Amino acid sequence: MADYDYDLFVIGAGSGGVRAARLTALGGKKVAVAEEYRVGGTCVIRGCVPKKFMVMASEVSHALEIAEGYGWSFDNAKFDWPTFLEAKDVEIARLSGIYAANLGKAGVELVHGRAVLKDAHTVEIIGKNQTFTAEKILIATGGRPWKPESLPGIEHAITSEEAFHLPQLPKRILIAGGGYIAVEFAGIFAGLGVETTLIYRGPNILRGFDDDVRAHLAGEIEKRGIKVVLGCQHEKIEKTATGLVNHLENGMKLETDVVMFATGRIPHVKDLGLEAAGVELNDEGAIKVDPYSKTTADNIWAIGDVTDRMNLTPVAIREAVAFHQTVYRDNPQHFDYEAVATAVFSQPPVGVVGLSESEARRSCSAGVDVYVTRFRPMKYAFTGSEERVLMKLVVDAQSQRVVGVHIVGPDSPEMIQLAAIAVKAGLTKAQWDATCAVHPTMAEELVTLKEKQSGATSAG
Numbered sequence: 429m430a431d432y433d434y435d436l437f438v439i440g441a442g443s444g445g446v447r448a449a450r451l452t453a454l455g456g457k458k459v460a461v462a463e464e465y466r467v468g469g470t471c472v473i474r475g476c477v478p479k480k481f482m483v484m485a486s487e488v489s490h491a492l493e494i495a496e497g498y499g500w501s502f503d504n505a506k507f508d509w510p511t512f513l514e515a516k517d518v519e520i521a522r523l524s525g526i527y528a529a530n531l532g533k534a535g536v537e538l539v540h541g542r543a544v545l546k547d548a549h550t551v552e553i554i555g556k557n558q559t560f561t562a563e564k565i566l567i568a569t570g571g572r573p574w575k576p577e578s579l580p581g582i583e584h585a586i587t588s589e590e591a592f593h594l595p596q597l598p599k600r601i602l603i604a605g606g607g608y609i610a611v612e613f614a615g616i617f618a619g620l621g622v623e624t625t626l627i628y629r630g631p632n633i634l635r636g637f638d639d640d641v642r643a644h645l646a647g648e649i650e651k652r653g654i655k656v657v658l659g660c661q662h663e664k665i666e667k668t669a670t671g672l673v674n675h676l677e678n679g680m681k682l683e684t685d686v687v688m689f690a691t692g693r694i695p696h697v698k699d700l701g702l703e704a705a706g707v708e709l710n711d712e713g714a715i716k717v718d719p720y721s722k723t724t725a726d727n728i729w730a731i732g733d734v735t736d737r738m739n740l741t742p743v744a745i746r747e748a749v750a751f752h753q754t755v756y757r758d759n760p761q762h763f764d765y766e767a768v769a770t771a772v773f774s775q776p777p778v779g780v781v782g783l784s785e786s787e788a789r790r791s792c793s794a795g796v797d798v799y800v801t802r803f804r805p806m807k808y809a810f811t812g813s814e815e816r817v818l819m820k821l822v823v824d825a826q827s828q829r830v831v832g833v834h835i836v837g838p839d840s841p842e843m844i845q846l847a848a849i850a851v852k853a854g855l856t857k858a859q860w861d862a863t864c865a866v867h868p869t870m871a872e873e874l875v876t877l878k879e880k881q882s883g884a885t886s887a888g
């Protein structure tokens with residue numbers, strides 16, 4: 429170590445980088461972390477956290493509708509975007525401050541600026557005339573939004589990054605994309621009273637999710653007033669005196685005030701100096717790593733979204749812990765990507781853990797048993813709402829283990845966290861059924877599902 433400035437130099441103070449830096453410094457090593465923007469990374473600054481605040485702000489309109497069914501009345505209820513933005517930004521600054529303070533308490537040195545690799549042991553901070561050497565380097569630079577730069581007029585479109593700071597709430601928005609970020613922002617804007625259109629080139633939203641979830645959610649968000657246009661993409665975006673005209677391939681012309689592209693994210697590797705350090709990319713442009721997060725360079729590791737394995741905050745954190753255990757605790761560990769629960773904070777939200785029905789049909793040789801229920805939540809009894817909850821269990825026909833749980837409906841992200849324990853533990857359908865219901869709740873349906881969907885057991 430004597431030859432280097434640090435034992436570990438981390439690039440990127442986001443979910444993964446902060447955890448790895450803190451653990452390693454607390455273990456007695458000399459650690460620095462470089463951050464080019466704000467400490468906390470995507471999750472805290474322009475991802476999960478501000479997004480969830482926006483979801484919570486926008487859900488209030490629906491709560492007011494439900495409340496009216498229960499006899500409440502609200503004269504003059506209105507929403508003020510600048511007030512919300514200010515409150516959100518104060519909280520985000522507070523959280524970022526806590527992250528920075530925790531780094532300091534652990535003894536991590538924070539370097540402000542963009543870090544670039546000069547060789548396998550040297551990092552330069554661009555524009556600051558600073559160079560550091562380290563025995564080991566951890567790349568945790570995350571991802572960034574991607575949009576089709578060759579599309580005429582794309583310069584008029586924003587991404588999720590700008591959506592957190594719109595100077596005013598638009599009257600009309602068009603969101604391009606069908607992934608979770610597109611669907612979540614469509615719900616946010618629609619809930620805030622913005623005329624919202626979602627266009628997606630594929631046959632249905634949420635590619636990769638269970639087909640019943642995709643179909644159910646598409647129907648539910650339309651009930652909440654979102655116009656969903658599928659199988660279609662942009663030809664160009666034209667700026668006019670009155671707004672932005674979206675020319676779509678199917679001949680449709682839609683004028684909106686804001687166009688947002690949520691068409692995917694790419695690993696943040698541009699100009700990082702990877703070649704100079706001997707760090708290779710895989711075919712998808714993510715940093716190539718082994719199961720222990722080691723790159724093709726012997727002393728360099730990479731974790732989180734920059735490796736594009738499973739792009740979620742808790743996963744980046746677990747990869748950081750596994751890196752620390754492997755490299756500094758003589759306890760080789762790799763994260764287990766099976767049965768990781770995930771939520772889509774659409775309105776209504778989605779909670780999912782384990783295999784979709786089609787994935788299970790491919791991997792369960794004796795076929796699958798499928799249990800599905802759709803019902804109106806009790807909460808909506810007085811509203812005349814047509815909204816329905818979907819709950820689906822996918823069971824391996826041979827072992828009778830519940831291998832997938834899929835919920836679309838209020839509080840599903842909270843429910844799925846607990847269901848994930850049972851799926852991760854490999855519990856059988858009979859063990860789920862032996863669990864007594866909590867009544868009256870929505871979640872009780874999960875332990876009272878009796879009717880197999882007809883023709884379900886098959887290797888399909």
Ligand SMILES: Cc1cc2nc3c(=O)[nH]c(=O)nc-3n(C[C@H](O)[C@H](O)[C@H](O)COP(=O)(O)OP(=O)(O)OC[C@H]3O[C@@H](n4cnc5c(N)ncnc54)[C@H](O)[C@@H]3O)c2cc1C
Nearest residue numbers: 440442443444464469470475543569570732733739740741
């Ligand atoms: C809109 C949105 C909503 C999301 N919602 C959820 C959610 O609800 N739940 C969930 O689990 N996940 C969610 N995610 C994903 C989650 O934010 C990421 O998976 C997570 O932040 C990845 O952590 P990371 O450490 O890999 O990278 P990041 O958190 O992205 O951190 C990388 C950091 O590196 C910095 N950096 C990059 N290059 C350099 C450089 N050369 N020098 C110095 N610093 C650099 C960046 O500024 C950034 O701060 C969301 C993402 C987005 C965009």
